Amino acid sequence: MTATTINAQSNVSPDQLRAAFYELEEHHHPEGGSTMLGFWIYLMSDCLIFAMLFAAYGVLGGNLAAGPGPKDLFDLKLIALNTAMLLFSSITYGFAMLAMEKNDRARTQLWLLVTAAFGAAFLFIELYEFSHLIHEGATPMRSGFLTAFFSLVGTHGLHVTFGLIWLFTLVIQISKKGLIPANKRRLMCLSLFWHFLDVIWIGVFTFVYLMGML
Template identity: 80%
Template sequence: MTANTADARTVSAQVPDHGLSQEQLQEAFYDLDEHDHPEGGSTMLGFWIYLMSDCLIFAMLFAAYGVLGGNFAAGPGPKELFELPLIALNTAMLLFSSITYGFAMLAMEKGSVKGTQLWLLVTGFFGLCFLGIEIYEFTHLIMEGAGPWRSGFLTAFFSLVGTHGLHVTFGLIWLVTLVIQVGMKGLIPANKRRLMCLSLFWHFLDVIWIGVFTFVYLMGML
């Protein structure tokens, strides 16, 4: 008798026979042997790891801007290109979106589906305003001949600010998806966990933008 045959007989002795074949009995044994996994813990840990990797990406982009930010190639610099009042308005849009997302989380804790959806939509509106102003800025710069190919400064600028804008775009897609999911399934634990992850992501983007506003725009205008 081989070891595999002995193991199969052991399995059949441990699992009741309900008219199943030997292979089905073995599959049933392994299914029963699986242990429960606590829902949510690994998701949050994985999301924190993702945020840390995103921090490294932005750290490299900030470092690249620090090195290339003074290479104008006889072209325009920050003082000639940046419109600080417009950028301040754009910053306000993103900060307002962070506040309204906080209201969405408060509505979630109260169990209000409609309130959560409403504040998420308001957050999305401010996020769209932020993107609209940023697209206008990029378009205006390119039309003036100050595209990312013009100098090392502009290459680093478009890379840093554009990467942040891309993250905001993905955040808005995620936000709309959650609005639909909350409407369909309510504030179930899985949706609450997703809202918490998006909250971390959204506030993370706010912190990064404060760095961009200070390091790129304000210091560039000095």
């Protein structure tokens, strides 16, 4: 049966007929605990990834292949500054969440941008450290220690990069739609992710840098 025949029999316009094959309106998903549960499951899977990277570093950290070790490469003052940048970003994100609870859109965006500035500073210092190590010949291929080091610290830095992209996306969404329930839920998920990265970095700072200098 052709579209013309259907139109003649049911008085349905061609535009309405074409619209029957796809939905023109966006689905409205219910807000609830299912999204948070799914995000917690994702964080647990990320924990497994970092657990494997920590385990690999624990096994390979002493394999220097007659090359430079932690005491030869690490600058604790620089790493301490980098750690402070990430910890400050966690504090400012907390201020953003407090502003969100008060439905203060301007302050929420302001604190999110401050958080992004600290996060970007953390990444800049980390990239500077990597560049310096590679310039000194301490590349990931040099030894098992350096392979494990770049894998662990680089994976964390990649997560921070994704977090910053997510953060800027939320700033834009809040500018367009305000602090609607969906955006609040996304801010909560990013809060979990951001604080999770802080906890992982404290482990990296202690296990890799501090213990490596002992």
